[in-house]
Amino acid sequence: MRRLNRKKTLTLMKELDAFPKVPESYVETSATGGTVSLIAFTTIAFLTIMEFTVYRDTWMKYEYEVDKDFTSKLRINIDITVAMRCQYVGADVLDLAETMVASADALIYEPVVFELSPQQKEWQRMLQVIQSRLQEEHSLQDVIFKSAFKSASTALPPREDNSLQSPDACRIHGHLYVNKVAGNFHITVGKAIPHPRGHAHLAALVSHESYNFSHRIDHLSFGELIPGIINPLDGTEKIASDHNQMFQYFITVVPTKLHTYKISAETHQFSVTERERVINHAAGSHGVSGIFMKYDISSLMVTVTEEHMPFWQFLVRLCGIIGGIFSTTGILHGFGRFVAEVIFCRFRLGSHRSTSVPLPDGHTSNHLPLITDNNTH
Secondary structure, eight states: OHHHHHHHHHHHHHHTOSSOOOOGGGOOOOHHHHHHHHHHHHHHHHHHHHHHHHHHOEEEEEEEEEOOOOSSEEEEEEEEEESSOGGGEEEEEEETTOOBOGGGGGSEEEEEOSSOOHHHHHHHHHHHHHHHHHHHOTTHHHHHHHTTTTSOOOSOOOOSSOOOSOOOEEEEEEEEEEESSOEEEEEEESOEEEETTEEEEOOTTSOGGGOOOOEEEEEEEEESOOTTOOOTTTTEEEOOSSSSEEEEEEEEEEEEEEEOSSOEEEEEEEEEEEEEEEOBGGGTBOOOSEEEEEEEEOSEEEEEEEEEOOHHHHHHHHHHHHHHHHHHHHHHHHHHHHHHHHHHHHHHHHHSOOOOEEOTTSOEEOSOOOOOHHHHO
16 A cells, blocks of 8 residues: 555656656767857866856945934044254144144154155055055945055055164154034144134244255054055145145045954045145235144035855855756757758758650650650660
């Protein structure tokens, strides 16, 4: 009884078989079929390799939302060299609420030589090349995000030569925390002092002839310091053409959450617009000589996430490639064979020309003569 049930089950399963097997004795092979099969297998192998390359690659997904964090502090990372002695310049931050940031005193003023060494010049040249490429190819920013914490440091390398030249510039570097509102970070003549109506700088004791706000921005970023990330102003160098000259940078800061397979950090991207002009009160160009960086905080927050193709999607796409190639080549081969048979059949029919048989009355017959027993003898 059990054997009978098994046979019925096997018979039913055979009837449901959607892939019937053809005996090899009924299969006809041809040279054209082998050629098409070879092309199909080569195409499948090539597309499979390309698909595996796509599977291994990742891409960056950008999402936007309203930034609801207004209570936290904003970190500013600074490394700027000004072509003036440290006792002549002062740096501080004044936000939109006219609040002077006391933490600006934590910035380090280091006397240095403004002219770079050969190795440092090469570093600056390469950084400027990268900046120009980033402005042309915005997709390179995704590569920089992926290589964060993995690429070489973007900081200015130390001098490799022991220069005996006396320091003629001041390197202002460090970081400070400011309120998350619009503000103005500036470097100008004289040290900053508190004032009931804001703040002031002691510039009366500095001669105008010593004013030189030629500067180099080795690094400027907002938020958490992430090695490998190149910011828009890194490597910027400006040479003043006049003693009384103002350099302005209008910066829009965008809070950014970065989530990759290497790191997860909260940082800030920014865009910048540059402007410079000579201060000439007689010509109507008013202002104060110095370097002014006016920043504003965007209300939108960007979340950048590195994504990867799921394995199941890779398998589905791979099956689609294999099945599609087999089906397409089979259709094309069948259609080509049909066209070839039609052409060759017409050629064969045209090659068999009819013969003419003369009749007694002078007419001709296009029919072939009958073959009888008498004709065979």
